[in-house]
Amino acid sequence: MKNKQEIGALLLRVVLGIIFIGHGTQKFQGGIENIAGWFDSIGLPGVLAYLVASIELVGGIVILLGLATRIVGGLFVIVLLGAIVTVQLAAGFIGGYAYDLALLAISVYLLLNGSKLYSLDSYIVKRKGDRPFWL
Template sequence: MFHKITSSDHSKTTIIIRLMVGMVFLSEGIQKFLFPAIRGAGRFEKIGLPAPQFLGAFVGTCEIVCGALILLGLLTRLASIPTLVIMLVAIATTKSEVFANDGFWVMMHGSRTDWAMLLGSVFLIVKGGGNWSIDKKLSKNG
């Protein structure tokens, strides 16, 4: 089971996707604690999510931990699952109102980063951490 989680392809370019996804999630997670009124609990309260104080801290922590793991290429597939879920919830909760009020193209413009993070997470779940990852070293030794 552990070998399946840490296995990876031999791609040397997967690190580009890992850097993109990992840095965005790490940064956004940190900002949920630095600016809770606009990025964390306050934002979650504004869009009507339940238990915004808990949810802000929980999502921020998940983003920091998963972003760091993805950057390191450690348990990349596993760490990419919460990032995928976070992006699905983000798109569903924040972009449906934009779509209803402003239309499809405004929604698509406003969600370009969301789509990039969603598809980047899917890519990492499918491919793993790539050649330059801790996962790759672990799967060689396993």
């Protein structure tokens, strides 16, 4: 049987990837220009909306596949800290930043520990024989 820790990391990676794919897709399908306008309205550069949505969508796909898990986990940490500080904190814990805090904890875990089980990173290491810095 596989290591319980690796199974847990795989579950966290898959769930986080699916959630972020959903959030990124929603931003693009709902009109990224509207999100950019909303960013402007709260004092953030509108172009940041494109960056955040891209990190969410592409990062979600990449982390789901287990590629550069630690790097993407770090990007998610930055996005989530930004969301908590700029928007969710003012809304309070429940109905505000509780959900983002849970995603932040998962992202920090993956940033620190990675997730090798059923990952493209592990496949690459087996093929090349050297360990990339993000594993």
